[in-house]
């Protein structure tokens with residue numbers, strides 16, 4: 374083994390899978406082939422495993438077998454699933470966080486994802502009364518209150534409305550990173566930042582439905598209500614409702630998933646996830662907010678002096694490095710790809726800076742892929758790691774000029790009573806062996 378190679382249990386899953394080949398273990402294959410450790414398999418000269426991707430590595434040898442038998446037939450998987458080698462890439466709970474799994478949250482495994490769209494089956498799930506099961510044929514959406522003409526729509530009515538759109542947006546729960554307000558706590562970006570997903574929605578503008586009903590001049594707020602056991606309700610200002618909200622029935626090219634509100638959910642771009650009512654069944658127009666539970670005792674930010682910020686709808690710019698991170702340690706010295714995600718509820722991400730030394734030096738990361746307003750943006754920093762300790766941080770800036778604050782800056786203004794709207798800069802400590810921890814810098 375070269376000194377760049379981590380012990381067996383730290384090998385990437387693909388290598389572990391290789392050495393677990395049923396017919397011939399890697400060690401036995403090496404012996405059988407007369408290749409002792411240290412012999413280069415490809416090319417001549419000493420192996421420089423790890424420093425440059427693709428450099429000859431005596432520990433990696435071709436594995437026979439895959440070409441010798443037929444693979445599974447097309448009908449083995451009528452609805453495709455990820456490779457069995459990806460079985461650890463799943464949503465996870467923090468079991469001590471909530472009293473029951475019906476009023477709880479699971480977290481997106483950000484450390485295992487790339488690109489910008491969150492795969493539907495990995496989108497974090499948050500609900501207050503379990504996942505409702507709604508028969509699309511029996512589904513109805515009512516609009517009433519301060520409107521000229523109260524209306525009840527079927528799913529088919531919504532699907533045949535003119536002006537259907539496709540829009541990618543992030544949804545972040547206001548409580549994302551909420552457990553980190555008083556200090557570094559959870560070891561993994563899945564748990565510190567995983568109450569977010571970025572999905573392409575298909576639906577119609579909420580404005581289309583409101584215009585059909587005819588909002589009376591006095592109508593200034595819209596109450597959105599869910600058809601789940603929580604009967605979740607939120608008040609939305611009419612300006613937002615008429616601006617860019619969607620009544621969505623599709624996600625990532627197919628019907629909404631049950632846990633994401635099948636058959637219809639509200640999309641409220643850039644605003645806190647709680648307002649994105651799932652299993653949407655009622656919209657009531659009124660002249661003032663309703664002061665429901667989820668906008669008073671919850672989703673209100675308690676400040677240090679006992680006063681509260683309320684109606685803090687917009688999610689400010691935020692970012693996190695997803696690799697390396699505690700669940701995705703560095704495995705090799707030499708060439709490495711640092712990556713992460715950034716988002717802002719106020720617009721598009723303009724720039725992301727990354728530091729490897731706790732904020733002494735910053736480098737502008739490369740933004741790659743879709744970079745639209747209020748959608749998740751992917752960034753990369755290709756770097757060489759000599760094996761030294763790193764303090765990794767990322768700092769996002771949006772196109773309004775807003776810069777993601779440090780946690781200290783945030784606490785100076787907001788105190789530590791709140792659990793909501795923590796968009797402070799995250800620090801990961803990467804140790805010499807590649808293992809990574811959630812820390813804070815003084």
Ligand SMILES: Nc1nc2c(c(=O)[nH]1)N[C@H]1C(S)=C(S)[C@@H](COP(=O)(O)O)O[C@H]1N2
Pocket residue numbers: 496497498499500501502544545546547570598599600601603604605632633645646647648649650651652
């Ligand atoms: N009907 C209903 N809508 C709901 C909720 C709920 O419990 N019931 N939870 C809200 C909260 S707190 C969040 S953060 C988002 C989560 O959306 P997701 O489950 O698609 O991640 O849905 C919101 N919409």
Ligand SMILES: [Mo]
Pocket residue numbers: 499545546547548646647
């Ligand atoms: Mo939430």
